[in-house]
Amino acid sequence: MSSLANILSQIVSDAFEAQGLPRELGAVRVSDRPDLCQFQCNGAMAAAKVAKKNPREVAAGVVDWLEVEYARAERVDHSKPAPTSCNSIFAKVEIAGPGFINLDVKKSFISNFLAENSQKENGGIESVGDGQEVVLDYGGPNIAKAMHVGHLRSSIIGDCLRRIYLTAGYRAVGDVHMGDWGTPMGMILSELDLMGHDGPVSMELLAEIYPKASGDCKADEARMALAREATRKLQDGDEAYTQRWREFIDVSIAGMKANFDALGVHFDEWKGESDAHPFIQGMVEALKQAGWAVESDGALVVPVERNDDTKEVPPLILLKSDGAVLYGTTDLATILDRVQTHHPVKIVYCVDQRQGLHFEQVFRAAEKLKGAGLVEELPELVFAGFGTMNGTDGKPFKTRAGGVMRLEDLISMGLEKARARLDEANLAAEIGPEEREDIAHKVAIAAIKFADLQNQRQSDYVFDLDRMTSFEGKTGPYLLYQAVRIQSLLKKAEDQAVNFDAAAFDVRDEDLSLALLLTELSDHFDCALKNHTPHVLCDYAYRLAQEFSSFYGRCHILSEEDVTLRASRLALCAQTHRTLVLLLGLLGIGIPARM
């Protein structure tokens, strides 16, 4: 009910229902042929099949109903003669082509819609969450490893989804879910033993020894045995190991926080795989008791295949043949932890798409948690996987040196370019050093985040440094620039004591395209929420900014002499600004005061 198309959908659905046709067919959407009409309903064609009638005949019935009903309502309400074809809402209702129902609404109706919406919180986005909890799992950095560009997608998309859920009225909980528990921990602990290292552990030291330990273990079975032994001791609660492990966790977290802060990515919980550990033993026992976990080739597994599977789904391994725990086990136990502490209605996993099968196994095994009496209700488990980050050669991204690019290096490069761009700008002289750094940072982050988020979540994407640090065209800084222009304009209005009512819209022909676009907000928000797709918001935000920029160049605003029109246009600017602020906020992008 919160976008204009939604309101029209209700009305046209009534019309379909009155004809004895399914309501859903009355869905109205923004027209993809703006030259023909503003909104369209395509349901008559589908309805024709059901009713075994000519589609144009069905459409005619709907159109007649709309005219009669709305005419009658208007007569009662306003005691004036019924219009022949239109009413207070529609400027045009017509049938086109095979049975499209094309609709135009009156400008006064748009003005009223905007006036109402301008008073609502969040631009009229409905709060459907009702305070229910949703846990989001994203970020997933590993202990002892510097964060690289590969962590970008999970962090940024996950944080954006968290913001979307919050705005939809859910209590969203972001959990970083660090990789702090598996064999890598044993590799590091055993490496420190081999070195005879006893002093404090720094991030530099960790970053140096982890790749070595990992390489050695891969090459040498005996070395790997040491790592396994260390892992087992740690997981059994060895005091000295636990203390040392705690130490390098703390060091690593400090490094992660620096990166996440720079990106503006927020977490409510800093938990890791290790936090699932207390749940594992009981869980394994219960699953064994219930008969869901069985022995297979020396390992303890939960079979999860189904009769209707078209593919082979291997069982989830709870315990390896040597008794150690695997990431499937911790992922399963983590669900227990989350259910007990949050009672979420959903858990959303923002992880690499390549882990799809793994989570399929985990999700299926999770159903057994209920069967084993470990949980009363199982939340909806959502796999919001993202595609691989490739280089321009189409292969997984590597720097020219063959390594991975560190996240902080990417941010510095963005910052560098933003500073340089600021130097060229006209307002360079009047800005102090602190504000200047703040602007450069906001511009750089906007560029990086928008470049990432505008890609479809599911598909692979090409990492292009130039594109990520570009400030022109379809970029984050373009959006900031348009928002800043509006801010500047509104401030000027205030300085000149030009007052206007933010709800007094009087939409004219030249304002129509911007006004109509503003009525679409919740259509796009709903889509992004339902499908967990931030790029939908990026696309809408960009189109809105673009439409504003065109409007700005085409129309007089502050310089408009018609006082009513000037006020309306200022209100339009204010509403555009509120909408951009909301959208950029959802994307996790901050706006400077000027740039």
Added chain:
RNA sequence: GGUCCCGUAGCUCAACUGGAUAGAGCAACUGACUUCUAAUCAGUAGGUUGCAGGUUCAAGUCCUGCCGGGAUCGCCA
């Protein structure tokens, strides 16, 4: 080999889940700063949606078969 995903303008990507004339950005070209910020705007050019069939009023979107690329297929995460 089994299963799944992808193939759209020179490049990077959209296309509201089957709708009308497939849209943006970059790169190229032409214009617009004495006027509310030119990180901008207005315009030009660029397409057999990998190929071939099929389903229907309508296919980039659905079904089949090819071609090309990628992911994944029990003791790593």
